[in-house]
Amino acid sequence: MFNILLHSSKTMVCTPPSVSLSTPVEIEKAEEIRAYIATLSSAQIQKAMQISATLAFDVEKLFSQWSAVENLSAAVEVFRGDIYSGLRARPFSTAEKDFAQEHLLILSGLYGVLKPYDGISPYRLEVGYRFPDEPFRNLYQFWGDSLSNQLHKTGDIFNVSSGEYEKLIIPYIDGQRIITPKFLSMVKPGQPAKFVVVHAKIARGAYARWLIQKGDGAAAELESFNDLGYHYQPSLSSPRNPVYICENFQGIGLSQRLIA
Numbered sequence: 001m002f003n004i005l006l007h008s009s010k011t012m013v014c015t016p017p018s019v020s021l022s023t024p025v026e027i028e029k030a031e032e033i034r035a036y037i038a039t040l041s042s043a044q045i046q047k048a049m050q051i052s053a054t055l056a057f058d059v060e061k062l063f064s065q066w067s068a069v070e071n072l073s074a075a076v077e078v079f080r081g082d083i084y085s086g087l088r089a090r091p092f093s094t095a096e097k098d099f100a101q102e103h104l105l106i107l108s109g110l111y112g113v114l115k116p117y118d119g120i121s122p123y124r125l126e127v128g129y130r131f132p133d134e135p136f137r138n139l140y141q142f143w144g145d146s147l148s149n150q151l152h153k154t155g156d157i158f159n160v161s162s163g164e165y166e167k168l169i170i171p172y173i174d175g176q177r178i179i180t181p182k183f184l185s186m187v188k189p190g191q192p193a194k195f196v197v198v199h200a201k202i203a204r205g206a207y208a209r210w211l212i213q214k215g216d217g218a219a220a221e222l223e224s225f226n227d228l229g230y231h232y233q234p235s236l237s238s239p240r241n242p243v244y245i246c247e248n249f250q251g252i253g254l255s256q257r258l259i260a
Contacts, residue, residue: 001103001155002219004208007165008108009081012122017074018090019097021119025150026112027068029142033110033125036136037063048131049124059124072119075106082198083160085254086205086228089116092212100212105150107165109139113147128164140167148172156219158211160204179219179240181207183230186247193245202251203228203244 024030037045046056076089092100097117106114109127114120127139135142147168151157157173159166159180170178183203184193206227211218222242223232229246236243 001152003151004104004158004211005161006106007161009079011080012078013080014073015077019117022117024111024114024118030111031068034066049129066121074117075114075120076116082201083205086202087209096212107168112143113150145172160208182243184245185249199249202254
């Protein structure tokens with residue numbers, strides 16, 4: 001048994017769910033946070049989130065329309081962004097959806113942790129935002145170690161989340177369980193491979209997809225990952241930090257930021 005840690009995105013597009021929806025395990029706390037944000041003015045939201053006045057008004061409206069029970073979408077299908085472009089969850093087979101539901105966890109500032117087919121309502125809440133009042137001044141402290149209880153008690157934890165979100169989980173678990181892949185790209189011939197943000201985000205999503213499709217035996221086959229042109233580099237890797245390099249990134253077209 002293993003877990004895959006992913007993270008939510010700021011962009012969400014409502015879509016009819018492809019399967020029956022489950023209920024987020026921390027829905028009561030999500031409602032608590034939503035109720036608090038609903039008491040804030042647009043100006044307070046703007047300051048806390050460091051966004052424009054126009055966007056703050058949109059966020060205020062979004063939370064006023066938020067619901068725990070109506071007009072819900074599957075978490076893994078509603079989030080948008082490079083990592084979800086790489087994940088390509090919509091075409092998952094029934095077996096892959098079932099496996100993802102058991103093994104994939106999406107970290108969220110509002111919901112804490114989500115299974116991929118939990119039903120959620122659109123929101124905007126980065127975990128790093130700081131609000132005026134306790135206990136919402138620091139969402140890391142608000143969630144504490146509670147989210148780590150949703151992980152399988154044994155087995156590897158594949159961390160393809162961001163540094164901002166992994167702090168919701170990583171401090172509370174045995175570091176020997178964590179596998180964090182690294183993705184590098186050859187930008188210029190003859191020069192060392194570099195970290196390219198957009199490439200790496202898409203690759204992290206593709207890696208999660210590969211793990212789901214491989215199933216429980218994936219941990220024994222990490223050297224075989226080769227999606228998007230990536231290949232395992234044994235000389236740069238360690239057991240807990242496998243490194244993959246692509247000479248010709250094949251994810252062009254998966255991101256709006258990359259044009260063929």
